[in-house]
Amino acid sequence: MDYQEFVGQVQHRLELPEFGQAVRATRATLTTLGERLEAGEASDLASPLPMEIDRFILEAESGQRFSYTEFLDRVSERANVDASDANYHAQQLVALLAEVVPPGNIEKARNQLPDDYEPLFEFVDEDAPSTAE
Template sequence: MDSNEFIRLVSQRAHVPEEQARELTRATMLTLAERITGGEARHLAGFLPAEIAPPLVPPEDVAQKFGVAEFVRRVSERGGVDETVARRGVAAVFMTLREAVPDTEFQDLMSQLPNEFQNI
């Protein structure tokens, strides 16, 4: 999947314009990089288009511990949108990630997140 298709799918799924989908994707990837281990972030980035992957380079290797509410709050702040739009954006990015990377890689990602992320 190339970056244009990734953004188009996020846009459709989140019901936002493509430019906003691009910002929501970037904000979600930055937040995801904080929430998962550095090794997992780098591994996941290897499966993604070059334009999508850079925010996944984590600032540190240790994952921060926070739940969905904090994840959405951070995406909202970074994306400059309210939390309702941020939640739709996060869900859209996760749905698109599920399609863009091998199933085993997506399961590895989800194993580092609390179960509440299954229902986002």
């Protein structure tokens, strides 16, 4: 999947009228996710993505510890949307990641996150059986 196709998928899933809004939602979510994950898991998620997208994860200051509420606050601020939209955007982005990256990479990232992050994987679980324990 190339950059245009990836962002186009985000734009379609989030029903955003402008491509730039989809880029902003992508950057906000993936940068924040990159901050929360350890560098190894961040790299595993980023590697199959187009280079214009993977940098959002790879250039984040990884290994930070913060709650899911803080995650949503950061996404909300970066994307300039309310917390409810930030949650939905993040869920859709993670669902798209789950379609693009190997399942084991999503599960490694998921297993690294505390239980309060489970809502992030809501749409991943709709499409495929969860292998999380």
